[in-house]
Amino acid sequence: MDQVLAPSRPAAGGTSLLKASGIVKSFGGNRALNGVSLDVHENEIMALVGDNGAGKSTLVKILSGAEVPDEGTIHVSGRLAAIQSPHDAHDLGIATLHQNLGLVDxxxxxxxxxxxxxxxxxxxxxxxxxxxxxxxxxxxxxxxxxxxxxxxxxxxxxxxxxxxxxxxxxxxxxxxDIKLIIMDEPMAALGVHEGQKVLDLIQRLSLRGISFLIVSHNMEHVMSISNRVAVLKNGNLVGVVPTERTTRQDITSMIIHGRV
Ligand SMILES: Nc1ncnc2c1ncn2[C@@H]1O[C@H](COP(=O)(O)OP(=O)(O)OP(=O)(O)O)[C@@H](O)[C@H]1O
Ligand SMILES: [Mg+2]
Incomplete structure (x- = not known):
């Protein structure tokens, strides 16, 4: 089994693969996302973290075409993208692994x-x-x-x-022909050994040029696998930090206090 490199690999090149700008989404009177802008680069593993109800799944659903935003734009490889359905997202090279995996047992x-x-x-x-x-x-x-x-x-x-x-x-x-894989809590239901195998697979795919946006509550996974960490709180983006230049404590503090 390949070893996960820890701490994380150096930050990726920085060419924008998926750029979300000013994403707003409300459910009734509840504003789940309050103008979030996020840029996932080519060939990077970005972790998306935040407390329960911070808006992570809502953002992921919008990027994967499962929800449509009230406001905001999404660019894929520099081009304005109209993502109205998972099918649209897939055509743009964005695939999502949902928690139930979507398998037929x-x-x-x-x-x-x-x-x-x-x-x-x-x-x-x-x-x-x-x-x-x-x-x-x-x-x-x-x-x-x-x-x-x-x-x-x-x-x-x-x-x-x-x-x-x-x-x-x-x-x-x-x-x-997939360029970005989005995962919402992919390792939550797995044991330590199995979770490690999935992390290894993610790293192997990343080395082949596939980017990842991974929602996780597991700080150990976040620190070991990601290039950058994006933190959401109450529907706002607190910040995006390079993993190798931050600590678990800093990220936890961003999640709780909403400050870098
Ligand atoms: N379909 C929906 N209808 C009404 N409110 C919703 C809906 N989906 C999400 N929300 C609300 O939007 C906010 C953000 O929820 P979201 O599921 O995006 O959070 P999250 O960061 O994924 O949390 P968790 O870590 O618990 O999965 C919450 O206040 C939630 O109650
Ligand atoms: Mg969620």
Whole structure:
């Protein structure tokens, strides 16, 4: 198993991949985001932290197309982006790993990896025939490429460990041409060993040029994996700090007091 480098890797280059500006979102009278601006760079792992109710999931939902903001703009690679649905986000190279992982429990690994994008051939021009062997081969190639070892591919994912299920869900995201993976509390339900494996996978993918925006309450993970940490409090961005030039205590203080 690869070791997670600690403290974090040096800050990434700084070219903007995803830039959110002045994002406002209210639910009834409750303002969840109060004009948040955030810039995720190419090839970086950004952690998004904050207390319960700070607005992290709301921001993530907006960036992934699950919610539409009341105000504000989003640019992807310098171009104004209209993200109205998860489909729009995916077309722009943004994929989101939700906490429930979006897997179908009774399906096996290749079925889950290709879920909704099954490879098929039409017999007599009408009847779809699934190209199962090809999907199995492509799943194996993908897992090999990601250095993910999975003893069985042909068992329902319900029989797999939390970490293996995460790996299947991440592989699934990578079928498309993905530049940014957003994760909301990805390791929350995992044990220490499994969580570490997912961190390793995130780092390997990051070295291949994929950026990450990761919501986490786990300060140890945040400090070990991220290039920069963005802190939200009560719907406002408190600040963004390079991980290697800050401490856990500083970040905790930003979360609680709302000051850098
Ligand atoms: N669908 C909704 N309807 C009404 N209010 C909502 C909705 N979603 C979020 N909120 C409110 O918006 C605020 C921000 O919530 P959000 O879920 O973004 O916080 P969070 O930072 O993800 O918190 P946690 O760490 O607990 O997951 C909270 O006050 C929450 O009650
Ligand atoms: Mg949340």
């Amino acid at each position: 009774c399906f096996d690994v290749p079925q889950n990896v290709f879920l909704g994008r099954e490879l098929s051939t039409k017999i007599l021009g009408v009847l779809p025939l699934l190209r199962r062997a090809e999907m199995v081969e492509r799943t194996k190639a993908l897992l090999r490429e990601l250095d993910i070892r999975m003893p069985y591919l042909d068992r329902p994912v319900s029989t797999m460990s939390g970490g293996q299920r995460q790996a299947v869900a991440i592989s699934r995201l990578l079928l498309g």
